[in-house]
Amino acid sequence: MELKGAEIRDFYRLTADMPSGGSALKFPKKVKIPHYQRPYKWESENIEKLIDDWRSEQGDQYFAGSIVTVNNEKRELHELIDGQQRYTTIYLANFLRFLVSRVALRQAISETTKIVHVGKLVESYSESARFLFLNQPGDDYSLQKELDDLQEMVNSELEYFEDENKFAETKAKLLNFVGLPDSFEGSDEYLKEHFVSLESFLDHKKLALSYDRSSFDSAISLSLKRCCIYLHEHRKPAIDFYGLDDVYSEHEQRYIDALKTIFIKFDDILGDGFDKPFDRAKAIVEKIGKFLHGLSLCVVQTGNAEDAYTLFEVLNDRSLALDDLDLIKNQFYKNFVLKNKVLQETEVDRILQNLDDRWVDNIFGNQPDQKRKLIAYLAIVFITGDESIVYNRGDGYRRSIQNYLEGLSVYSEDDIEKHFNIFESCRIIVDLAGVKFRSKDLVALENEFDQQSSTLKKTITLLMALNQEGVLSGLINFTLKYIEKEAGENTAQRESLSKFVPDAVRQIANEYMFSGLSEKVEKQARRVWQISMLSSSADIPRDFAVGLIKHNNLSSDSIDLRDSGDREKANLEFKAWVSNWTYNSQHLKVRLLFARLISLSPDQSGEALTKKTISLGVSEVSKLQLDHIEAKRPDPSHAEKYFDDDDREVYIQGLGNMMPLPSAENIKKSNKPMSESFGFYQEAGIGPGHHLYDSALKLFEDHKSGDKPTKEFFQKRKEHLIYLFNIAVKYQG
Structure with missing residues (x-):
């Protein structure tokens, strides 16, 4: 097996080559999900559990499982073979950190008292961006160049903060850098303008997470473009999505639901401890950052897909x-x-x-x-x-x-x-x-x-x-x-x-x-x-x-x-099994054989069965129960009417004492003695003229003492039923 290595890493070190000692990356490699992988499928409960499990840990690190990748060094990418659901969730959390960082950055240059936070917010914005998008040095304007220019702009131009003309120019530059519209959030058209700006911004980037399947690629890209974070001095951070009525893809809806769940979860974690919207936004950025740095995964890197899939199967x-x-x-x-x-x-x-x-x-x-x-x-x-x-x-x-x-x-x-x-x-x-x-x-x-x-x-x-x-x-x-x-x-x-x-x-x-x-x-x-x-x-x-x-x-x-x-x-x-069967045994086969004998009748030779028309319907047969012809529990006030023998339990629970009876009639029959039982079978449609009724009644007449059956009745009837069951199993109709 071409195993390149396995290390415990956080989100910001997942794609570093191995062995590397787990050093941090300035820019990640692309993570690609192959054609044959399933789509993103995590529900809200999966996402919330991941975040809750991280929160429940007392230390800084939480181990969240493993991912398996194929490290394709020539193409500078990783094929993600196992761990896609966790990785995608973490990637979406990083995207939200990026979105909240940029609106907080916009607010930070809006008031003199907030300007002190600009440097920290640029830092979190840049860290998120480096792991959302690919740095492509061959482009006219690489991500590295863009982030360097942002930092230079912040360093050189914020000194003109109190100059109204210079401030407007600086803000316009900033909004252009981060892909935000230059309009008031409270306007009716803001959500659409935000979508247009973010779409243009993202269209000039390449996501660090991609799919071989273009439909999945389109779904994640469009869901990210729809996502909008609101923040201004009178409104705490909130999430919304543009054009939800136009979401036709189940996959796109899954990403939108995940983004919403992640944002709401981190916002809920903060509780009511932040009165000012800007402070709450900064806290969300920091909390998601801690999550991304504190969530650890065992990253297993291989050199080919076959080895990666073998590991995937084992895991x-x-x-x-x-x-x-x-x-x-x-x-x-x-x-x-x-x-x-x-x-x-x-x-x-x-x-x-x-x-x-x-x-x-x-x-x-x-x-x-x-x-x-x-x-x-x-x-x-x-x-x-x-x-x-x-x-x-x-x-x-x-x-x-x-x-x-x-x-x-x-x-x-x-x-x-x-x-x-x-x-x-x-x-x-x-x-x-x-x-x-x-x-x-x-x-x-x-x-x-x-x-x-x-x-x-x-x-x-x-x-x-x-x-x-x-x-x-x-x-x-x-x-x-x-x-x-x-x-x-x-x-x-x-x-x-x-x-x-x-x-x-x-x-x-x-x-x-x-x-x-x-x-x-x-x-x-x-x-x-x-x-x-x-x-x-x-x-x-x-x-x-x-x-x-x-x-x-x-x-x-x-x-x-x-x-x-x-x-x-x-x-x-x-x-x-038929000879040793008792009422306490498995009933289904005996009930099925009785059901077959209800609709079939022995021919003149007694060696084969032919179809017989009866009054019982299918629904009644489905409710057939095995009834004790001679009651299992005698009425104590009329004990003299019931079969009495040292081995009574054996005979009463044996096959010779069983007769099929629909549940309604069985309830009415209750614990009647054998001498009073036959009328209930007649009511149920298994009466005179039916071979099960006629044979049982004749055996009772031939083997009784007064109005009580003798043990010969149970023995003879058991032999007769076993004979009929044998014929019923062989029936070819």
């Missing part, structure tokens, strides 16, 4: 938070920019801006954190074919994408567009499947019973309810591969689907969710559903999903319909 090796989605996106941007030398800069800007808009508006915008993680997980597993990625671990997502993209020798506009299409396709599938992150059991039950839902939709919501996202990734891989390779009715549709064009994917995925259009997708979904229902844990289904991922990913040549995994072992697990 950001953490679980997936919201901002980590930007880190994932930046992997795509980095490879696109570095591997496309033929594209014009404006074209790169256009492409990345369009992708940015899609990332926010179409893929991840306004979505809960859990959904963002799921979409990212599903898309990355399909793109990379990496079955080792663990859901909800963002560090694995980034490493996988990084390894995949770095292995590509070419990465074109079509390639990155297709990858973003895959992310959006995963969002489309998740939406159409009706995936929820609350009440997941109810969603799975509704889809199981809803005859409009395909097996694919049922399986997706089942796996979500079982928290088997690692299994879901295998099914989504297969579905996406089928869409890419085999879906479509004509050449145009097939071409669009092969690129995962979102509108085409939405149309075909909608058909897959509600009509089971693809026989292969339905068959694969059915196999995943069965293996997940049979298995007592996610182990066997996950092994099956790994095979789906390996053989059906973006790099696969063709689609591969896989068998159902270790079915023999899964059957043994099914027999074990």
Whole structure:
């Protein structure tokens, strides 16, 4: 690794070459933010926390984290790889110090009593300017020359302060030097005049902070030009912005909000201790100066982008938070920019801006954190074919994408567009499947019973309810591969689907969710559903999903319909978990199987199930609860009506005593004995003529003592239900 050095530095020493002993710079090097970096995104709370953390330190220095740069000595600039949010915030604070210094300087020459402060204000103005703008010695009028002339003017002409004619000339020179309009702040036109003057002033400068992406460069430049600090003898320092109605860029608004937050924060820090506006302005300048000198960062300088990005990955090796989605996106941007030398800069800007808009508006915008993680997980597993990625671990997502993209020798506009299409396709599938992150059991039950839902939709919501996202990734891989390779009715549709064009994917995925259009997708979904229902844990289904991922990913040549995994072992697990199931165990699978048995009926052979029309609606089935036919807690005043046995708890809590019942009827039934229970099932629509009701009633009639069931009832009914559950799992409808 070409590591040039690492040192703790304040803002005014950040770009000095290493090793240097941390010496101060007269002028900084340019700091450039590469194309593939995310935009400035800090909110007010981030900015306020940085300032509050600095204030809370008892000493002069506060360590605020690290930044990683590539020190390009030939071009005399630093590429900022990590720490952009902090650095930009500090840069904006320095800009505000510059603005307040210049209006305070104007006020200082307005009264004889204030002239003593001019030297100090010129000093703070000049220090800020040197780290806002680049010194370009080759220009006709370099920044160094400009600042020297300002100092000379102040030294030579302030002696004429009391000469009215000389004073007016001196003030005009000063205003010209610092880019302020020669007009009264209280006038209606002042804000516009200030904008025109500052715009002209800044247009003759080059900012020490720039972006490879011209849209970001324009945003920061225009936001700085809009910023105005008011100050006169009757008005304390205040901030305003010109032309806010014309701010169309989210990025520009972000800088404006940041500038406002920084100014208000430092003004608030001062409290009410300054009666005179001029004194308050000087205090703001001093306070921001202390902040910039007292805020320390660990600056790590490397000699090339690869080493810098390696350090960046190490420093950001953490679980997936919201901002980590930007880190994932930046992997795509980095490879696109570095591997496309033929594209014009404006074209790169256009492409990345369009992708940015899609990332926010179409893929991840306004979505809960859990959904963002799921979409990212599903898309990355399909793109990379990496079955080792663990859901909800963002560090694995980034490493996988990084390894995949770095292995590509070419990465074109079509390639990155297709990858973003895959992310959006995963969002489309998740939406159409009706995936929820609350009440997941109810969603799975509704889809199981809803005859409009395909097996694919049922399986997706089942796996979500079982928290088997690692299994879901295998099914989504297969579905996406089928869409890419085999879906479509004509050449145009097939071409669009092969690129995962979102509108085409939405149309075909909608058909897959509600009509089971693809026989292969339905068959694969059915196999995943069965293996997940049979298995007592996610182990066997996950092994099956790994095979789906390996053989059906973006790099696969063709689609591969896989068998159902270790079915023999899964059957043994099914027999074990169903036989040992009790009411205190996981309920979802048993409720799903009961839901399936409600809408299906054994045929004449008793070995298969056929569809059955019933009166229960989807909303009622979604509220199905597992009811104890024989009450769990007998009414003590009628104890003689209830089953009594030394092992009563075992039988009462076992599968043989369970019947599905919607919640409303379950509440009404309460703790009735078995002899009074069957009427409630009839009310709920599972009455005479329904096989669940008829078989339970017959077993009760055959195995009762008086009006109480015997233990044989529970044993026989458990055996019968296990038999039906086996058939229900294998149902192919």
